[in-house]
Amino acid sequence: MDSSSVKQSVMKQVLAEANLANARVLIEKLQENCFEKCVPKPGTSLSSSEQTCMTSCMEKYMAAWNQVNAAYINRIRQEQANN
């Protein structure tokens, strides 16, 4: 393997691991927060309304994550421009 392909495989692997780690944390947080919201009083089984709530909540939490991420990056840019 030459220099360029060594470099590219390092990049590829770092990227894959970073993305996996990020997805893991997102899923963990999403479960924690949506469980809180959708299953306030755990019954003997998961009801269909709890299931519907959970799938909506997952999408909503991801939308919130994206929005927060964009707002945060925006603010960092602003602060950098001001300093």
Next chain:
Amino acid sequence: MNAAQTGIENLDLEKLNDKDKTELRQFLANEQQRSQIQAQTHNLTQICWKKCVTGSIRGAKLDKGEEGCLANCVDRFLDINFLTMKHLNNMRS
């Protein structure tokens, strides 16, 4: 086994020339920053979710009020962040 499947531990890093080393360092610095921002985003999303998404979940989309609240929440939290730093600095002197 092709290059993409080779673990980093099996790669011969000695083969990297100076140009690729510099590029790789830059790439790693960027990735480190990206992952810090993502970690802070996880933290902020949880804080602001609790503040802004207070009703029961009716749909998969954020409504207008929630969107506005999230934007304000991020900005105000960061205001607090800066304010805390500033005040701690003042206390020191």
